[in-house]
Amino acid sequence: MRHIIxxxxxxxxxxxxxxxxxxxxxxYNIESLAVAPTEDPTLSRxxxxxxxxxxxxxxxxxxxxxxxxVAAVMDLSEGEHLERELMLVKVRAEGAMCDEIKRVAKxxxxxxxxxxxxxxxxxxxxxxxxxxxxxxxxxxxLILETVxxxxxxxxxxxxxxxx
Amino acid sequence: MELTGAEIAIRCLQEEGVEYxxxxxxxxxxxxxxxxxxxxxxxxxxxxxxxxxxxxxDGYARSSENVGVALVTSGPGIxxxxxxxxxxxxxxxxMVIISGQVPSYAIGEDAFQEVDAVGITRPCVKHxxxxxxxxxxxxxxxxxxxxAKSGRPGPVLVDIPKDISNQKTAYAYPAxxxxxxxxxxxxxxxxxxxxxxxxxLEAKRPMVYAGGGVVLAGASAQLTEFVRLLGAPCTNxxxxxxxxxATDKLFVGMPxxxxxxxxxxxxxxxxxxxxxGARFDDRVIGNVEHFAQVPxxxxxxxxxxxxxxxxxxxxxxxVGDLKLVLGQLLGELRSSKQKPNASDMATWWKQVDExxxxxxxxxxxxxxxxxxxxxxxxxxxxxxxGDAFITSDVGQHQMWAAQYYKFNKPRRWINxxxxxxxxxxxxxxxxxxLINPGAxxxxxxxxxxxxxxxxxxxxxxxxxxxxxxxSLNNRYLGMVRQWQExxxxxxxxxxxxxxxxxxxxxxxxxxxxxxxxxxxxxxxPALKEAFARKKDLVFMDFQTDPTENxxxxxxGGKGLSEVILAEDL
Numbered sequence: 001m002r003h004i005i006x007x008x009x010x011x012x013x014x015x016x017x018x019x020x021x022x023x024x025x026x027x028y029n030i031e032s033l034a035v036a037p038t039e040d041p042t043l044s045r046x047x048x049x050x051x052x053x054x055x056x057x058x059x060x061x062x063x064x065x066x067x068x069x070v071a072a073v074m075d076l077s078e079g080e081h082l083e084r085e086l087m088l089v090k091v092r093a094e095g096a097m098c099d100e101i102k103r104v105a106k107x108x109x110x111x112x113x114x115x116x117x118x119x120x121x122x123x124x125x126x127x128x129x130x131x132x133x134x135x136x137x138x139x140x141x142l143i144l145e146t147v148x149x150x151x152x153x154x155x156x157x158x159x160x161x162x163x
Numbered sequence: 164m165e166l167t168g169a170e171i172a173i174r175c176l177q178e179e180g181v182e183y184x185x186x187x188x189x190x191x192x193x194x195x196x197x198x199x200x201x202x203x204x205x206x207x208x209x210x211x212x213x214x215x216x217x218x219x220x221d222g223y224a225r226s227s228e229n230v231g232v233a234l235v236t237s238g239p240g241i242x243x244x245x246x247x248x249x250x251x252x253x254x255x256x257x258m259v260i261i262s263g264q265v266p267s268y269a270i271g272e273d274a275f276q277e278v279d280a281v282g283i284t285r286p287c288v289k290h291x292x293x294x295x296x297x298x299x300x301x302x303x304x305x306x307x308x309x310x311a312k313s314g315r316p317g318p319v320l321v322d323i324p325k326d327i328s329n330q331k332t333a334y335a336y337p338a339x340x341x342x343x344x345x346x347x348x349x350x351x352x353x354x355x356x357x358x359x360x361x362x363x364l365e366a367k368r369p370m371v372y373a374g375g376g377v378v379l380a381g382a383s384a385q386l387t388e389f390v391r392l393l394g395a396p397c398t399n400x401x402x403x404x405x406x407x408x409a410t411d412k413l414f415v416g417m418p419x420x421x422x423x424x425x426x427x428x429x430x431x432x433x434x435x436x437x438x439x440g441a442r443f444d445d446r447v448i449g450n451v452e453h454f455a456q457v458p459x460x461x462x463x464x465x466x467x468x469x470x471x472x473x474x475x476x477x478x479x480x481x482v483g484d485l486k487l488v489l490g491q492l493l494g495e496l497r498s499s500k501q502k503p504n505a506s507d508m509a510t511w512w513k514q515v516d517e518x519x520x521x522x523x524x525x526x527x528x529x530x531x532x533x534x535x536x537x538x539x540x541x542x543x544x545x546x547x548x549g550d551a552f553i554t555s556d557v558g559q560h561q562m563w564a565a566q567y568y569k570f571n572k573p574r575r576w577i578n579x580x581x582x583x584x585x586x587x588x589x590x591x592x593x594x595x596x597l598i599n600p601g602a603x604x605x606x607x608x609x610x611x612x613x614x615x616x617x618x619x620x621x622x623x624x625x626x627x628x629x630x631x632x633x634s635l636n637n638r639y640l641g642m643v644r645q646w647q648e649x650x651x652x653x654x655x656x657x658x659x660x661x662x663x664x665x666x667x668x669x670x671x672x673x674x675x676x677x678x679x680x681x682x683x684x685x686x687x688p689a690l691k692e693a694f695a696r697k698k699d700l701v702f703m704d705f706q707t708d709p710t711e712n713x714x715x716x717x718x719g720g721k722g723l724s725e726v727i728l729a730e731d732l
Contacts, residue, residue: 010344013293014281025286055472062469068290068310071344163343 002031002051004076004083004153005060006161010069011037011044018067019046028052028060032085032128032150043071043163047083047153049128071163080156086123087131088113090145091138093120101138108134119144127151168297168328169194172261175304177204178336181232183223183597184208185216189236190276191263194328199234208597208626211618213240215590217247217260218616222591224256225577226552227598228381230311231258237265238276241322242283246584248318249287253581254402255379257316259307260284266326267295280322289317297330305340314347315467316379348466351483351491359462359479360495362435366460367507368514369395370433372418375402375580376440376465376485378573383407385489386439392496394508396433396515398426400441402580405570410549415515416525419447420717421562424522427715427723429515437462440485443474444581451475453722464488522715522728525566534683536560536635536707539690540567543605543633546690551603552577552595556588556612559641562713564607586615589632593619596628603631603694610636610663610704620673623700631693632702634666637709645712650719670702677702 009015016035023030031049038045050060057075064073076083093101098120102112105122108130114121124134128151135146155161166174172195176184185208188196199207210216213235220231231251235244241262251258265274281293290310292303300323307319363369371393377386383406390397390413397407398418407414416423418430430436430448436459441447448454451474462479463471471480481488527537540563543551553568554577555561561578570576577595579587592606606613613634623630635641643658670677676699680689686705693701714729 014285017282018285021285059469059473066467066469068342068345 001057002049002077003057004081004151005048005050005064006074006076006153007046007048007064007070008038008043008072008161008163009046009067010071011042012069015044015069016046018069019048019064022063022067023050026059026063028056032148034150034152047151049151072161074155074161076153076155079159081153081159082156083127083151083153084125085128085131085151086125086149087134088121088123088145088147089135089143090119090121091142092118092144093142094118097142101142104134104137108137110134164334165331166334167194167198167331168294168300168323169198171297171300171332171334172304172323172328173198173202173205174334175301175336176232177202179230179308181205181230184232184234185210185219185223185594186234187213187216187236187240189240189263191237191265191325192234192240192328194325195234195261195263195323207234208593208622210590210622212616213243214247214586215593215616215619215622217244217258218250218584218587218590219594220258221247221251221256222554222577222594223598224258224594225591226574226595229598230308231256231594233258233260235260236263236276237280238278240276241280242278245283245287248284248320250579250582250584250587251318252287252289254375254579255316256318257311258318259304259311260318260320262320262322263328264293264322264324267324268326270324280320284320287318288320291320291322293322294324294327297327297332300327301334302337302340305337306342309340309342310345314345348483349487351464351481351488353491355479355481356488356491356495359437359481360492360499362460362462362479363393363437364499364501364503366435367504368432368434368511369393369503370429370436371395371397371439372400372430372436372441373397373403373406373439374400374441377403377406380440380466380485381573382440382486382489383573385486385493389489389493389496392493394503396429396512398422398430400444400447400580401565401578403441404565404576405573408571409569410571415519417565418723419444420449420719421566421713421715422717423525424715424726424728425515425518427717427726428518431457431723433459435460435462437464439464439489440466442470448475448723449717449725450720450722453725456722526729527711529683530708531683533708534680534686534705536637536705536711537563537567538683539633539635539686539705539707540564540607542687542690543607544568546687546694547603547605551575551605552592552599554578554588554592554595554604554606556606556608556615557583557585558609558612559645559711559713560607560609560612560635563635585612588612589616589619589630592630593622593626593628596630597626605631605633607633607635609641610634610638610666611640611660617669620670620675620700620702624674627698628700629696629698630700632700634702634704635707636663636666636704637707637711638663639709642713648712666702666704670700675700675702677704679704679706681706
């Protein structure tokens with residue numbers, strides 16, 4: 001099953017490689033991994049999208065907690081949470097095609113951030129699944145590039161991951 | 164007061180009460196060696212290979228309650244040390260490794276003897292640090308010792324670039340250390356403790372399965388009291404031997420691949436199994452599905468939550484320091500009005516004793532013609548009155564030592580259980596002998612393993628370490644040969660070792676005494692003679708039966724109750 005795990009860790013050189021190394025060494029899946037410093041520059045927040053049986057997910061949580069640099073771990077998918085991913089898509093778009101792409105993008109709350117005679121770049125922010133849907137909705141042959149950040153997640157209401 | 168980074172590093176070791184460190188100098192650690200030279204509190208043991216430095220620090224830690232310390236240079240210094248670090252990591256041994264690094268301005272430029280030490284060791288350390296500022300050295304070393312010995316212990320690496328060790332800064336050793344992202348556990352949850360005790364008291368067939376965690380936690384006395392109060396059979400894993408006295412009647416021997424029949428059967432058919440500082444290793448429970456087929460409730464106590472429910476489902480998990488948790492269990496057990504049901508326990512012990520009879524105990528067919536390796540260990544046990552520190556290498560000799568030397572005290576059995584590192588025994592024995600001067604230390608090895616770090620005979624000479632090397636020389640990589648006999652149609656692919664050296668002459672070349680023993684009748688006199696020489700290292704080269712196999716055996720992938728006894732083949 002798909003899980004989305006959030007963690008806070010020391011913003012130190014090598015901390016990211018400890019997490020990435022753990023996943024590869026123990027054979028866990030990483031669908032995506034997004035990381036950046038928080039409002040406290042000494043801490044980084046990471047969102048990992050992974051999948052596995054309940055036993056594997058339990059081990060992932062425990063193994064992450066065991067890393068010395070990891071200060072807090074929360075499996076967001078165990079409760080109400082929100083996830084958002086940013087995607088930039090550049091498509092081949094000329095004339096009427098350009099209008100069609102814009103129309104589809106609008107339906108996904110996307111916006112055009114760059115346009116040329118032959119291309120159009122759209123920015124979308126939504127759940128990973130919704131972004132997948134957008135890619136299905138446009139003609140695949142027209143896609144020149146896709147850039148995705150991986151999901152970032154946050155708990156709903158009073159579900160807070162903080163030190 | 165301003166000190167160089169190198170001086171600070173050595174001062175920190177003094178502050179931590181480090182008496183011996185094990186190492187090998189080189190370019191990137193020259194400043195540290197210079198600082199070492201100018202003081203006499205921390206004594207340095209010069210090994211002949213960095214792997215041995217780490218194993219020696221490991222043996223030092225295992226046979227005491229101290230943190231082992233190794234010092235190596237950059238590049239090949241640290242890569243040579245990796246096997247030792249991984250060995251310590253797998254067995255949760257508290258250790259600090261200080262490595263030199265190329266100057267910080269040269270990092271990343273493929274400088275001479277540069278290697279990414281932090282990157283290479285990351286998967287096999289509890290934590291590691293690259294020191295980038297001389298002001299951080301003292302706090303980093305303080306953290307390293309704290310991390311190494313607290314919680315689930317393990318090796319911690321501190322990598323110090325050469326220029327950092329030469330810069331000066333004000334020195335003050337931090338009195339305490341706090342790592343906000345690291346909070347080792349203490350007592351266990353009291354509700355879980357109550358549940359565990361209730362479950363044990365209601366059990367018809369309770370069983371105690373204790374591992375290396377008990378030894379590391381210094382909780383043998385508590386375990387012993389707990390087992391006796393409960394009256395249940397107790398098994399110790401390879402790593403846990405000595406955690407419960409092996410000559411006690413409640414002890415059923417080691418479980419697992421080369422465990423006793425009764426320990427395997429009792430693990431399989433008990434109704435409540437309490438695992439204490441053990442991790443349901445594949446060599447202990449065999450096939451995990453087969454193990455899970457028999458319904459039994461499991462209580463699992465460990466300091467590391469990730470050890471719990473890793474391989475088997477657990478009914479009552481308890482996370483905590485074993486010494487404290489066992490104290491809580493004892494308190495609960497003593498204050499409970501309920502006692503273990505006497506008739507259930509009698510029935511259970513009748514069953515266990517029947518298994519003891521069926522298994523026939525650990526046994527082998529002795530010979531007057533050829534030396535049986537088990538006989539050597541039996542005699543070793545007798546002659547050292549069961550009170551020696553025994554280190555071992557890896558293979559058949561390791562299993563025979565574990566089976567036939569009855570450890571009644573913790574920290575007496577020093578072996579590489581998790582990683583299974585050949586070449587561990589001799590350097591580990593050096594560390595054991597240094598921290599236990601005057602004690603009898605024997606390294607049980609084979610002609611294969613001993614050659615993986617035989618150069619340390621030179622270190623033993625330099626530092627007057629009177630280790631007794633008990634080499635069971637069967638001219639084969641015996642455990643490989645055994646598996647090839649059982650599972651690979653007697654095709655002994657590369658397991659026979661031709662052109663072995665004359666070990667007597669070799670020992671003599673290093674300045675030691677060598678004895679070759681060919682006949683069974685010479686085993687006892689040779690051991691007596693060797694152990695009477697309190698000041699000398701004696702290398703005993705026992706020519707043993709090359710066809711001997713280790714029994715009982717649970718073949719790889721099989722279940723515990725599918726154990727093969729000697730006569731089954």
